[in-house]
Amino acid sequence: MYRLGFIAPMILALMPIFPKPALAHGIDAGQPPDIQTPRPRIPQPAAGGAFDPHAVEGVVDQFRLWTTGSTLAGCFIGGPSEIQKFFVDSIQEIVIYANLKIDFGKPDAYNKCDGTPYHIRVSFDHTLGNWSYVGTDSTKIAYDSPSMNIAYATSAPFPSVDKIRLKGVILHETGHALGLQHEHQSPKANCEAEFDWPKIYSTFSKDYGWDQKKVDDNLRALISSPRLRTTPYDRSSIMNYYFAAWMFKNGSLSPCSSNENFVLSSVDKQTIAETYPKTAQEQVALINRYGEQSKPILQKLLTTDQQKQWSQDLIGSAAQTAAPGYKIDLTSTNITVCKDVSGVTINAGSNSNVTTCIGSSKDINVGAPGK
Template identity: 25%
Template structure:
């Protein structure tokens, strides 16, 4: 029997400026959805009577509202899976909040709408009244806890393993389309292609080898894969975080065991000696309340994020990504005297001289 499958919404391919060197494009593809390390992701469960989708009523001109609210047992499964990812020791935190305006991740439980998540920083794109993650079936059923681990993996920026070009999978395409068109998924050909048959760019996959044990891998029944031969009988996943899942998460989000970052003094630039994927962190404690600018300088592609410390926890304030452009990232934000702020700069790639700096003014 075919399993329920995660169903990501189709997104347009990223558009980069023409003429970019291949290594720059590769670095941008690999890091564009990843959070800066040290981010605390706040998650919110929809809980109101008016939280839901309005859908048409078959056979009439009317509509009805379908709730996004999940029961306590469903929410507890998701909470437990956030804890499992956190307990790896990664440099990303997870905190449940009860005000959707404070949440980067907003979670619904609309039955029949599939299970899916925004990938990484794409969660910042939907409006505050929209979901960034949904669970469309019972997470307490045997084997379904893996669905929550899988969707949180997407929220961290991870992709589907079976779409890796390193997997070397040769599908029986029509068998796949036929299988997914039936229960329990009822997918269109476009959705099946986007989530299964389409190959990802080598730069945006989770690693340089295929991991069939990954929580980001779908299980597949026999008869869908022609090659590699050992998977003609299907792909059977254990349903937990694999060794390579953990390695990927810790590589992108290493533990935050360093002392407090150095201060970024207004009007004094700080040189950045970073390689692709590396990050520099600074603190800012403004001496006066006013609008400040924080920006990078030099020939590089980077993302800059400013956090405000509240109750000992960094809260996202503003971010800017200059990846793929010839312009440096600059953020303007009102900083308040007596509060502490964190500036985090993550490099995609350096080009030209590769010499870069960050400054607050």
């Protein structure tokens, strides 16, 4: 279950109003949804055929990992010291499973974001919602801007904030910062078929002023776009998004309906350990596996040379931090090209085989491997 993500470059403007506390990472009646993680603005090639830029970026996000064994520098943009300390203490519960460290400085003087290139920059603005850039995306925006915001920490005076829920928010957003994405995006979750779309359209229009297109962009694309997964849907994951029972045709009986999760699941721990293993070689092998899994998905989506080149460049750029020099070829196919018996050699490309085939010496046959 590699939950590395894709979502469009936008932070929702509708957020809870202080001091009313809000659910940490879910949707409920009367609560503005906060379901998108921000993304750097990436120029996209013209759409064509089945091309879906959201889905392509979803695949690309599998590569937005930090180098295993490294220490990331963190800093804070505002927030009282008691909240900063709570944040630093909380993230240890997820970082401990990774061969990775996040250093926010000394407890009595945590790093202050000042434009220095800190990897992770945390703010606590109660008007901005709970969100985080995914993995290395945080280094692609201005260093004087936050890469993560924990609004719930200041949704009420700190002594009255639910600390169990707050820790859950922090673990969820730190999961994003390490490269994980929402678990319900897995195609194995099949949440697309579970939603009561007429009720959702009506409620979102009345409560949030969203038209059908905006609902589709934020829910259908979120759930149904091609994703890479290697384990079944994990309802107990800290990365699983909470959706209120009213949103499902079968209410709380829906397999996508769950309680809000505040602790790491066993699969979360396993995923973090596999994403940031003990050696760089293991992590490079993981990224290579992502590449092999990505090809069939991307081949179905990409219809022009421009789209293929854009995707290759995007993957290459995303993978550089964790696997410098990594490249993926989306244009070559696994075929066998025959040469004739007179010894004329055909250049079939790096992923193809050239062999002597049965047939006329004047024929050049192109077919599947072994044909």
